[in-house]
Amino acid sequence: MTYPSLRTPLFAVAASLAISGLAAAADTAKPTTFSKDVAPIFQAKCQECHQPNSIAPMSLITFQDARPWARSIKERVSTRQMPPWHIDKSVGVQKFKNDMSLGDDQIDTIVRWVDGGALQGDPKDLPAPKPLVTDNEWKAVRDGYGPPDLVVRSSEYTMPAQHQDVWYRPASALDLTEPRWVRLVEIRPSSLKARKIIHHSIAHLVLKDDPDSVNTGTATGPGGRGLGANDPDAIVNARPQLMEWAIGKGYDLYRPGTGKLMLPGESITWDMHIHAVGEEITGGSEVGVWFYKKGEEPKKRSYLIGFTGIDRTKMLDIPPNSMAMTEGFTVLKENALIENFQPHFHLRGKAMQVEAILPDGNRQMLSYVGNFNFNWMTNYIYDDDAAPLLPKGTVIHVSAWYDNTKANKNNPDPDQWVGFGDRTVDEMAHAWMNVTYFTDDEYKALQAERKAKMPKVTNNDDRQQ
Numbered sequence: 001m002t003y004p005s006l007r008t009p010l011f012a013v014a015a016s017l018a019i020s021g022l023a024a025a026a027d028t029a030k031p032t033t034f035s036k037d038v039a040p041i042f043q044a045k046c047q048e049c050h051q052p053n054s055i056a057p058m059s060l061i062t063f064q065d066a067r068p069w070a071r072s073i074k075e076r077v078s079t080r081q082m083p084p085w086h087i088d089k090s091v092g093v094q095k096f097k098n099d100m101s102l103g104d105d106q107i108d109t110i111v112r113w114v115d116g117g118a119l120q121g122d123p124k125d126l127p128a129p130k131p132l133v134t135d136n137e138w139k140a141v142r143d144g145y146g147p148p149d150l151v152v153r154s155s156e157y158t159m160p161a162q163h164q165d166v167w168y169r170p171a172s173a174l175d176l177t178e179p180r181w182v183r184l185v186e187i188r189p190s191s192l193k194a195r196k197i198i199h200h201s202i203a204h205l206v207l208k209d210d211p212d213s214v215n216t217g218t219a220t221g222p223g224g225r226g227l228g229a230n231d232p233d234a235i236v237n238a239r240p241q242l243m244e245w246a247i248g249k250g251y252d253l254y255r256p257g258t259g260k261l262m263l264p265g266e267s268i269t270w271d272m273h274i275h276a277v278g279e280e281i282t283g284g285s286e287v288g289v290w291f292y293k294k295g296e297e298p299k300k301r302s303y304l305i306g307f308t309g310i311d312r313t314k315m316l317d318i319p320p321n322s323m324a325m326t327e328g329f330t331v332l333k334e335n336a337l338i339e340n341f342q343p344h345f346h347l348r349g350k351a352m353q354v355e356a357i358l359p360d361g362n363r364q365m366l367s368y369v370g371n372f373n374f375n376w377m378t379n380y381i382y383d384d385d386a387a388p389l390l391p392k393g394t395v396i397h398v399s400a401w402y403d404n405t406k407a408n409k410n411n412p413d414p415d416q417w418v419g420f421g422d423r424t425v426d427e428m429a430h431a432w433m434n435v436t437y438f439t440d441d442e443y444k445a446l447q448a449e450r451k452a453k454m455p456k457v458t459n460n461d462d463r464q465q
Helices: 004-029 034-045 063-078 104-115 232-238 440-453 460-464
Strands: 150-153 157-159 166-168 171-173 180-189 198-206 241-246 251-253 258-262 267-274 281-283 285-291 303-308 322-331 335-338 340-344 349-357 363-369 395-404 430-438
Touching (some): 034 063, 034 104, 180 241, 241 340, 303 395, 340 363, 349 430, 395 430
Antiparallel strands (some): 150 285, 166 267, 180 251, 180 258, 303 430, 340 430, 349 395
């Protein structure tokens, strides 16, 4: 016996499934195009630098801009050289406030686009264009923090086309009439052209009756206030540093409830490393400062520390055409929260690892960059709940690797011996980190707060009940 009233719906369902399968197959077969698939990724992750008159070597605004560079784009994104987010995604802290990296699906889309012939597609599928950068912008403004409350500029230096490296150290007054707490700070070269010659720029605070601005929480040794009298790293870190900027770095955003204090009568001294690039350029630095609102002042100070990756008793000596490794150890004298990680090398830098050796002997990996690029001193700002919280007595262990071979594309001469020094052709290794210190009671309270936020693990017996 047949039941026509039931056969028809079953047939309809089968037909519908068949059509859906064909549609899915057809959808899968659709080519990946610039207009529909790639342009939105470039707009979100690349175009802030890759646009006319910006710091990137080419624009990625239009299909015509991007198409000649398709194979290079595939190579750079598939090896995670671009965007310049070189943190290893398999170890250490993985939650950041300023993550500019591409997701695996975005990388796959770009690779499929190139492998499929780098097609344009229908221009009607393009996303609405974003405003172009027409000046030497503040990255914090681009990210929605508004214009800085204070801008302090250095005098400028004219670098000849051919010249040895220069360290320019002018001073600038702070225009303040009352104490103000800083929540965000950003240094930039004074012009787009100046970005070519300024390798790095450090702004130091010249204090007035504010001894608490001096770091005392990391250094070891017999010196006063916990500082090693003969330790050059301790002496450097004791000097109050507002910010260290280097090629490719953005801003320092302090953790909520922390910041730096500026007082009337204080000033800034600059330490700018300037190198020649084949044309005469005049440039300097400027620092933008974003203040906390009055009445919202933080209770804790943030200290910028350059944790060394070199044992000064052994120093650094890299033979020609070779790899090398150094390591440095710094003891935390106080309970501390690490807010960010910014590896700093020169031309031979290859990789940097930072781990915490806890007082009980356990080790905690903080961050690792395995494919360092001299052109991008990226600052990795940890999420508030992911920032490493460490007890006093912890050793910050920085391991640094160097590549003085022809395989290093940034290497100017692999046949040279390389030693420690400030010149671009010399080498160094620091892990720049903003650190906040806590009393024992504050540390225990923070531990309890984090533990309370952790998801509860339910065992099988509980689930079955």
